[in-house]
Amino acid sequence: MAKQLLLIDGNSIVFRAFFAMHNQMEKFTNQAGLHTAAIYGFKLMLDHILKEVQPDAALVAFDAGKTTFRTEKYADYKGSRDKTPGELVEQLPYVRKLVEASGLHAYELVNYEADDIIGTLAKEGDQAGFETMIVTGDRDLTQLATDHTTVAVTKRGVTQTEEFTPAYMQEKLGVTPRQYIDVKALMGDSSDNYPGVTKIGEKTAVSLIQEYGSLDGLYENIAAMKKSKRKENLINEEKIARECQDLATIRRDAPLAIGLKDIAYQGPDEAALIDLYQELDFKSFLKELGAQEGGAQVDQAPIEYQVLDEDNMALVDQLGATVCFQLEMPDANYHESPLAGFVIGDGKRWLVSRNADLLTTAPLKKLLEDPAVERDVFNAKAQLVGLHRLGVDLAGVDFDLLLASYLLNTSENANDLGVLAAAHDYHQVQTDEEVYGKGAKRAIPADDEVFFTHLAKKARAIRDLKEPLYQQLTDNEQLPLYEDIERPLSAVLAHMEITGIHVDAATLKEMGSKLVEREAELEQAIYQEAGEEFNINSPKQLGVILFEKMKLPVIKKTKTGYSTAVDVLEKLADRAPIVQDILAYRQISKLQSTYITGLLKVIHQDDQKIHTRYLQTLTATGRLSSVDPNLQNIPVRLEEGRQIRRAFTPSAPGWKIFSSDYSQVELRVLAHVTGDKNMQADFLAGKDIHAATAKRIFHLQSEDEVTPNMRRQAKAVNFGIVYGISDYGLAQNIHVSRPQAHEFIQSYFKEFPGVEKYVHDIVELAKQQGYVETLTHRRRYLPEIHAKSFTQRSFAERMAMNTPIQGSAADIIKIAMIRMEKALKERGLRARMLLQIHDELVFEAPEEEIAILEELVPSIMDSAVKLDVPLKVESKSGATWYDLKK
DNA sequence: CACTTCACG
DNA sequence: ACGTACGTGAAGTGG
Numbered sequence: 001m002a003k004q005l006l007l008i009d010g011n012s013i014v015f016r017a018f019f020a021m022h023n024q025m026e027k028f029t030n031q032a033g034l035h036t037a038a039i040y041g042f043k044l045m046l047d048h049i050l051k052e053v054q055p056d057a058a059l060v061a062f063d064a065g066k067t068t069f070r071t072e073k074y075a076d077y078k079g080s081r082d083k084t085p086g087e088l089v090e091q092l093p094y095v096r097k098l099v100e101a102s103g104l105h106a107y108e109l110v111n112y113e114a115d116d117i118i119g120t121l122a123k124e125g126d127q128a129g130f131e132t133m134i135v136t137g138d139r140d141l142t143q144l145a146t147d148h149t150t151v152a153v154t155k156r157g158v159t160q161t162e163e164f165t166p167a168y169m170q171e172k173l174g175v176t177p178r179q180y181i182d183v184k185a186l187m188g189d190s191s192d193n194y195p196g197v198t199k200i201g202e203k204t205a206v207s208l209i210q211e212y213g214s215l216d217g218l219y220e221n222i223a224a225m226k227k228s229k230r231k232e233n234l235i236n237e238e239k240i241a242r243e244c245q246d247l248a249t250i251r252r253d254a255p256l257a258i259g260l261k262d263i264a265y266q267g268p269d270e271a272a273l274i275d276l277y278q279e280l281d282f283k284s285f286l287k288e289l290g291a292q293e294g295g296a297q298v299d300q301a302p303i304e305y306q307v308l309d310e311d312n313m314a315l316v317d318q319l320g321a322t323v324c325f326q327l328e329m330p331d332a333n334y335h336e337s338p339l340a341g342f343v344i345g346d347g348k349r350w351l352v353s354r355n356a357d358l359l360t361t362a363p364l365k366k367l368l369e370d371p372a373v374e375r376d377v378f379n380a381k382a383q384l385v386g387l388h389r390l391g392v393d394l395a396g397v398d399f400d401l402l403l404a405s406y407l408l409n410t411s412e413n414a415n416d417l418g419v420l421a422a423a424h425d426y427h428q429v430q431t432d433e434e435v436y437g438k439g440a441k442r443a444i445p446a447d448d449e450v451f452f453t454h455l456a457k458k459a460r461a462i463r464d465l466k467e468p469l470y471q472q473l474t475d476n477e478q479l480p481l482y483e484d485i486e487r488p489l490s491a492v493l494a495h496m497e498i499t500g501i502h503v504d505a506a507t508l509k510e511m512g513s514k515l516v517e518r519e520a521e522l523e524q525a526i527y528q529e530a531g532e533e534f535n536i537n538s539p540k541q542l543g544v545i546l547f548e549k550m551k552l553p554v555i556k557k558t559k560t561g562y563s564t565a566v567d568v569l570e571k572l573a574d575r576a577p578i579v580q581d582i583l584a585y586r587q588i589s590k591l592q593s594t595y596i597t598g599l600l601k602v603i604h605q606d607d608q609k610i611h612t613r614y615l616q617t618l619t620a621t622g623r624l625s626s627v628d629p630n631l632q633n634i635p636v637r638l639e640e641g642r643q644i645r646r647a648f649t650p651s652a653p654g655w656k657i658f659s660s661d662y663s664q665v666e667l668r669v670l671a672h673v674t675g676d677k678n679m680q681a682d683f684l685a686g687k688d689i690h691a692a693t694a695k696r697i698f699h700l701q702s703e704d705e706v707t708p709n710m711r712r713q714a715k716a717v718n719f720g721i722v723y724g725i726s727d728y729g730l731a732q733n734i735h736v737s738r739p740q741a742h743e744f745i746q747s748y749f750k751e752f753p754g755v756e757k758y759v760h761d762i763v764e765l766a767k768q769q770g771y772v773e774t775l776t777h778r779r780r781y782l783p784e785i786h787a788k789s790f791t792q793r794s795f796a797e798r799m800a801m802n803t804p805i806q807g808s809a810a811d812i813i814k815i816a817m818i819r820m821e822k823a824l825k826e827r828g829l830r831a832r833m834l835l836q837i838h839d840e841l842v843f844e845a846p847e848e849e850i851a852i853l854e855e856l857v858p859s860i861m862d863s864a865v866k867l868d869v870p871l872k873v874e875s876k877s878g879a880t881w882y883d884l885k886k
Numbered sequence: 887c888a889c890t891t892c893a894c895g
Numbered sequence: 896a897c898g899t900a901c902g903t904g905a906a907g908t909g910g
Binding site for chain 3: 535537538539540541589590593594597598615618619620621623624625626627628629630632633666719720722723724725726728729730732733789790791794795798799801802803805806807810838
Binding site for chain 2: 537539559560563565587590594595632634635637641666837839840
């Protein structure tokens with residue numbers, strides 16, 4: 001088989017890719033704000049063509065600059081072109097990098113266009129017996145087609161092409177490739193700005209060339225041509241036609257410094273591609289490489305380890321005073337995950353085992369429980385819980401790779417050691433997904449070598465990343481956040497998770513059976529009203545019933561169809577009785593599936609408790625989240641749902657549930673960080689803040705004049721400020737017109753000038769430094785603050801306003817939790833902290849300790865930090881979580 | 887696995 | 896003109 005030569009017209013493909021993806025251009029930017037759509041499109045084209053042609057030699061030709069021999073000869077050549085957009089120019093260097101990393105040669109030649117390079121090499125290819133494929137976005141190159149050279153011209157996108165061979169050109173255009181030049185000479189080319197002969201377009205040009213064979217043939221025989229205006233033009237403009245012919249002719253003898261022998265194609269340089277994709281944020285392509293090559297980017301060099309067993313435990317005593325440790329739990333839920341093995345080591349030696357029970361034996365248990373040993377881990381909280389299951393009390397941790405990574409960049413919230421290591425440019429450890437697989441195929445490898453190597457490399461990664469990450473925390477002024485807040489908090493959270501909260505299954509089941517009955521009634525009523533049975537839980541089917549069959553007005557649409565969300569249904573409620581029933585059905589079915597069935601599934605049979613997991617390294621703001629199950633969204637707003645809380649009871653008779661929550665903590669933080677004197681004055685005076693806000697923005701004499709509706713609106717404005725206000729959002733929320741909402745905001749800013757200054761300044765700060773911070777220097781990067789897209793940029797601006805507020809509130813309660821845990825211990829109280837719900841702490845305690853908690857908990861919470869306004873804490877207690885009373 | 891909906895702060 | 900309130904998790908549907 002003949003050798004294959006691939007020649008790509010770089011500039012024209014990049015242009016095509018850029019304009020093909022122009023409408024989604026803003027979706028394709030990397031973190032640094034670089035546009036990447038054209039690079040992306042180019043990559044798609046490249047993949048496509050490399051699949052079709054397996055080249056032995058390949059080259060991408062680029063234009064060297066604006067001036068070429070053509071512009072020297074003809075000043076107007078390409079003179080009408082618009083300036084290349086900046087969004088495209090910035091991508092060109094990356095396209096070259098992509099080309100080179102993909103194993104193709106890139107070439108340009110001063111004074112020549114890419115076409116000429118391609119023409120010259122195609123000729124060399126023909127002579128050397130190659131089969132050549134030329135890929136371009138420019139039809140002019142079809143003149144290069146021969147029996148051994150095919151010209152693929154992109155159409156519409158960049159991956160679909162039309163392939164021009166001499167035969168196809170004859171059939172489609174009626175001329176040969178060589179004749180195509182002469183056709184162009186007569187008709188001209190407006191995009192390249194050469195005119196051709198007056199009044200001759202493509203049709204005429206083609207028929208003339210067909211008749212006379214060529215431009216030369218035409219002028220040789222022109223005297224015999226019938227007298228006409230056209231003949232006159234042809235004669236008068238012969239010079240132009242000859243010039244245009246010269247311009248249209250692609251050179252096949254450009255003085256290239258390279259030849260076919262220099263452009264052998266040997267496949268991609270994966271490491272370079274990975275670096276490039278990382279810089280460009282091409283996640284899907286990164287994934288492809290990882291999947292195809294099994295993590296080729298990871299250094300696969302072996303690591304030395306020793307397998308521990310009962311007989312060589314003495315090795316443990318030889319470890320130094322600083323050890324990296326990991327109890328391996330393959331399932332995310334470490335309360336239940338199998339304990340697959342462990343690794344412990346000090347950098348000199350890595351000891352591994354599949355037998356987690358060894359950890360309960362003397363030298364290892366002692367090492368883990370000795371406060372004098374410095375232990376470094378990945379996810380201290382998980383290690384604490386896992387070891388607790390073995391009866392080992394991990395005494396404390398120095399470096400937690402997961403926690404440190406999260407603080408350095410709260411948006412990089414992966415939960416996998418390999419992924420995070422790679423994010424810190426460390427490539428000597430694989431991800432769990434790579435080693436263990438995913439989905440149903442996920443399993444601990446049976447092969448000792450594979451499993452132990454992975455464990456040892458994880459431990460080594462913890463060790464290798466310790467110094468650089470500590471250094472970065474220090475540089476960011478985040479060391480106190482790490483050492484004084486997050487690290488101690490991980491132990492507090494572990495303790496809360498292990499303690500769990502008692503849930504009475506019988507109560508839930510009883511509620512469940514009542515709900516099932518009511519659900520069935522509503523279901524029948526809905527079918528009746530609809531006149532047919534359908535799946536009420538399917539928004540799609542429901543949409544058909546409501547908006548097609550019953551012809552109710554469509555208020556809002558989603559990506560996929562009609563919206564049937566609450567706010568829509570509420571607007572339709574008085575038009576058809578079915579809507580009320582659907583709302584009621586939804587409410588009940590939510591309670592049933594999420595809160596009755598859902599919670600019953602996660603009550604542990606041995607202790608009748610639910611043990612949630614708090615995710616400490618997930619949210620971008622610094623809040624916790626709660627999973628398996630989520631105990632931070634147990635119903636409270638509506639009475640029917642609130643009943644669920646009856647099932648949450650103390651774990652011992654004679655005990656009670658106790659809860660304290662911060663009152664308006666986010667607004668107090670707002671008053672503090674903005675320094676707004678009016679808002680601070682209202683808080684210092686102990687006022688009802690929403691009423692006080694209403695009095696100010698509605699210009700009332702006293703708070704007595706505030707109507708409930710005014711207070712409600714003021715409250716919404718306060719929330720809006722915290723969320724990063726917009727008139728649109730506020731208008732939606734309180735159902736007023738957008739100008740009206742705008743008025744509210746202006747009035748608010750006038751009354752609270754410090755707040756206005758803050759929302760302006762924080763966005764500027766985010767733009768200037770690239771991130772915002774909370775009270776404790778928790779950081780959130782906002783690269784999209786520079787986005788050109790209004791939507792994206794606006795999002796980032798609201799995050800800039802909201803994150804310091806929400807995040808500082810999170811800081812405050814975290815500090816309180818650490819102090820609270822300590823206080824309970826110091827005072828020898830039996831009370832236990834069970835739940836954190838963002839601004840609320842829930843405890844259980846013996847009845848006789850409730851009075852103590854009523855003093856202690858608020859005093860610790862309200863003194864967690866010193867703000868310019870007081871923190872206010874309210875407490876309640878009761879027999880169950882439902883029954884809490886002041 | 888994406889999408890929609892709805893529970894919480 | 897653009898077109899959204901901030902931060903989460905779970906369940907169900909349907910491709």
